[in-house]
Amino acid sequence: MDTVSIDDIKDGMVTAEDVHGQQGVLIIPRGTVLGEEQIRAMRAYGVRDVAMVSDAVQPDDTAARIAASEARCRELLRPRFSGLDLDAPFGRAVFDLAAERAASRALEAGIDWDAPLSEPCLLAPPPEEQLFSATAVDPAGLVSDEVELATLPEVHLRLLDALQSETSSSQELAACIGHDPGLTTKLLGLVNSPHYGSRAPVDSISWAVSMVGRKELTTLAMGLAAVSAFDDIAPELWDMRAFWGHAAACGVYASLLAEDCPGTAPHRVFVGGLLADIGQLVILRKLPAAACRALLLSRTEGLPIAVAETAVLGFDHTAVGRTLLAHWHFPQALTAMVADHLRPDGRPETRETALVHVADILATAWAWPAFSSAPVPALSEAAWDSLGIAPETLAQVAEAGDVRIRDIESVFFAANPLPRH
Known part of the structure; x- marks a missing residue:
């Protein structure tokens, strides 16, 4: 965590702590990615220094997260597709779309890839x-x-x-x-x-x-x-x-x-x-x-x-x-x-x-x-x-x-x- 002067703050930096004005009013909550509007507000309230997660602009890792999610989905989906020829145009197109769609849903659902995936619930009634x-x-x-x-x-x-x-x-x-x-x-x-x-x-x-x-x-x-x-x-x-x-x-x-x-x-x-x-x-x-x-x-x-x-x-x-x-x-x-x-x-x-x-x-x-x-x-x-x-x-x-x-x-x-x- 670094303390950065208000004059050195750039768009994309992330606050490490809540930012308060001189009268103790909360201006920016912790974890906020700063933009021009937030920076102007801090200047208006007389803020001089801000605790930051980093003094560098935080990169947008959305693309990286999507790519990592899709790679994990491909790995997990492949056993279900063993009956389909994934080298043929149809099989390749269907599998690629399945991986893309699953990756999107997984990110949306916040799936933790390090946690064990839930197994399907299979019923086993008594023999007939x-x-x-x-x-x-x-x-x-x-x-x-x-x-x-x-x-x-x-x-x-x-x-x-x-x-x-x-x-x-x-x-x-x-x-x-x-x-x-x-x-x-x-x-x-x-x-x-x-x-x-x-x-x-x-x-x-x-x-x-x-x-x-x-x-x-x-x-x-x-x-x-x-x-x-x-x-x-x-x-x-x-x-x-x-x-x-x-x-x-x-x-x-x-x-x-x-x-x-x-x-x-x-x-x-x-x-x-x-x-x-x-x-x-x-x-x-x-x-x-x-x-x-x-x-x-x-x-x-x-x-x-x-x-x-x-x-x-x-x-x-x-x-x-x-x-x-x-x-x-x-x-x-x-x-x-x-x-x-x-x-x-x-x-x-x-x-x-x-x-x-x-x-x-x-x-x-x-x-x-x-x-x-x-x-x-x-x-x-x-x-x-x-x-x-x-x-x-x-x-x-x-x-x-x-x-x-x-x-x-x-x-x-x-x-x-x-x-x-």
């Missing part, structure tokens, strides 16, 4: 008889008659009829959806969000149909109805906020990617992304111990969740999702996005499934907390190539996604806000 019985478990057995949409048959079946009929009017569709007030509220909230770019308040389903389109709105309503079917899962059993946070991110990233992929429908891939992992919830509801065991295996061994599920059950959540949506008579295009998003074939006619595949990777890679999240799935190069999207586009997708994901969260999960991505 189904896992050790002579009767094999299969996707059809999980889906059979115990999982139903909360709005069946009044809303869901009518939505299916409306989707398949070219003659149903906006008024008929509005009347169908209006039977479920909760669905109506969420649907209008979503249509009014910046995700759909509404310039004027949309206060009726009929108006929403006119603005968004009959098929688009019907598909969205079906997706929201499917989400509502699992709103009774106990939060102490599973981190449902994180689950639906990932689902919202997957839907948003898929729709943003679709904007650069001609011939695909952003509204449809949004719903496909939202429901991509819905099979996990069926497994959780019917076999909670198996679901938690698969999650534990995934995190401790660094395995993608689908690989861990197959090791525990003999099948993964995409097989259950296919069976579930077929049971609910969902359109084939949506069913394919859910069932095949982990293993897309890369054909031009299945690009919407490829969009959900890529979006799922982005949502996992860019999740927060970054260091305890799930391993990042592998990329199908054929699927990525079929989209014709440049890796440089991913930075814009990440930036636009942050805003849209918060919009979705505020509509779907207003009572229990999700962690920000």
